[in-house]
Amino acid sequence: MTGSEDRPSFRLAYVPGVTPDKWARIWNERLPDVPLSLTQVPAAGAEGVLLDGDADAGLVRLPVDRTRLSAIPLYTETTVVVIPKDHLVTAADEVTAEDLADEIVLHPLDDVLGWEERPPGRPALERPATTADAVELVAAGIGVLLMPLSLARLHHRKDLTYRTVTDAPRSGVALSWPEDAHTDRVEDFIGIVRGRTVNSTRGRQPDPAPAGRKPAAGKQQSGKQQTGKQQSGKQQTGGARRGGGTPRKKSGSGGARGKPRRR
Structure with a gap:
């Protein structure tokens, strides 16, 4: 990607038969500060519009010139x-x-x-x-x-x-943009047509933690707290054994128990 967008809007071309309404609505919800400009162009002229820089991306019919344009197939029509x-x-x-x-x-x-x-x-x-x-x-x-x-x-x-x-050729529709103009805004629209969520990392996997890295302090503390709970539980159990259980039978009211009387 080339980095941040310099243009204040995103220009999307689309050919007859394609309805970008759903994707346009999602764009406006997610990027309200970046106006989406929609322009319908003839199917035969869509490549020229993209290559001439008159649109940032386009919903076009396949095939396209893949030596100069990138394309993500979206669906094939009956x-x-x-x-x-x-x-x-x-x-x-x-x-x-x-x-x-x-x-x-x-x-x-x-x-x-x-x-x-x-x-x-x-x-x-x-x-x-x-x-x-x-x-x-x-x-x-x-x-x-x-x-x-x-x-x-x-x-x-x-x-x-x-x-x-049933046996006629079929027309495919794709999202396309110039090879040398894969901008952040293009990537945003790719995410929308592919159904990515707002919090998506655009397909990037998080970096794995380096070997030997210690767990976060919060996790260590949590482990200590858990250990403390276990020790506390043991103390409670020991206390129950010392103070609980069946009480001992008291000896009769006199002092020490005397010898039995002779008959």
């Missing part, structure tokens, strides 16, 4: 196909890519699924410029669209629904 509510695919709870072989599958230019070749099904004549444009085409009855579940929810429409595609 992939769904967005379809009109009266589409035949709605008869099933989930589908495969093969089930979409006869469909026109839209492939927007900002697609985040990272297909090795191209999506399944038949390609459209043109690729929509954005995912939002592709959703409009689906609503117009021109093809279907595969995307991460969070984006399907983000672009929700009453006339559309979605179904899980």
